[in-house]
Amino acid sequence: MQYKGVLSNCSVINVATGDVRKQQSIAIALDGTIAKIGPSDADFFASLPIGSAELLLDCQGGFVIPGLIDCHVRVTAFTGNFAVLERTSPSYVTACALRELEATLKRGITTIRDAGGADHGLARALQENICQGPRLLFCGKALSQTGGHGDQRAPGDFVKAFDCTCAGLGRICDGDAQVRKAARDEIRKGATHIKVMAGGGVASPTDRITSTQFSLMELKAIVEEAQAANIHLGRFSAFKLQR
Structure with missing residues (x-):
């Protein structure tokens, strides 16, 4: 699966539980939807196809919430x-x-x-x-x-x-x-x-x-x-x- 880009170093809000997960990365699919969320570590980026993270945005700990x-x-x-x-x-x-x-x-x-x-x-x-x-x-x-x-x-x-x-x-x-x-x-x-x-x-x-x-x-x-x-x-x- 190809990805449009990756948001790294995010603080992700779980709206179901109210919890905040820090230092997360989000892979964005080609259609603009969220395809994958995980810790911002080497394993996360290693799981992505080569070239998928060419568009990488460091959110610097900023919060990511649903639209x-x-x-x-x-x-x-x-x-x-x-x-x-x-x-x-x-x-x-x-x-x-x-x-x-x-x-x-x-x-x-x-x-x-x-x-x-x-x-x-x-x-x-x-x-x-x-x-x-x-x-x-x-x-x-x-x-x-x-x-x-x-x-x-x-x-x-x-x-x-x-x-x-x-x-x-x-x-x-x-x-x-x-x-x-x-x-x-x-x-x-x-x-x-x-x-x-x-x-x-x-x-x-x-x-x-x-x-x-x-x-x-x-x-x-x-x-x-x-x-x-x-x-x-x-x-x-x-x-x-x-x-």
Whole structure:
């Protein structure tokens, strides 16, 4: 078996027991997975094929832990003013997202679940190694009712809500037919989960943070579509469903 390289002189955390093993070496397989862990001694390196340790990194006693998972991120949200995203060039938003994805990976996070904004294009760029970043699970656009957490129009705005082609985080849908179509459309575009704005939030201008959103019939329709596609829902709680 060939190896991509070896990390030597590591402190390895056993997450099952909480123990720390010092002065360990880790052999990395060609696909990037961990193939072998053992003490940093002559026997470990003698067991490797010739040339396997050409890429050798001395960790100098540094800690090595499993990749972290962030279950709630928005890599396209370069600003906390989400309404600005809907008026910003998608290419600029993408450039900012690529920068954030690389920074996220360097922080030790190897899988992220995006809660609105990221799409199949970013996931494909990561899969094809066009850019550096963690594995990306995405919902596309989060589903929001009119005047809900995903509706970024101010009280004085009388324009129609932006459609789903902009760089915003959410899409507006009301009633059984619209929520089903919105869920199906995000699934069509490759969503690994459906994000539902089922309650108010601080980042939206017209809803109260304590408000409940979508009717039970609408929520049930979204759940049915997610179940039919065998994917997950990004935001549901017993409290929300039992109101």
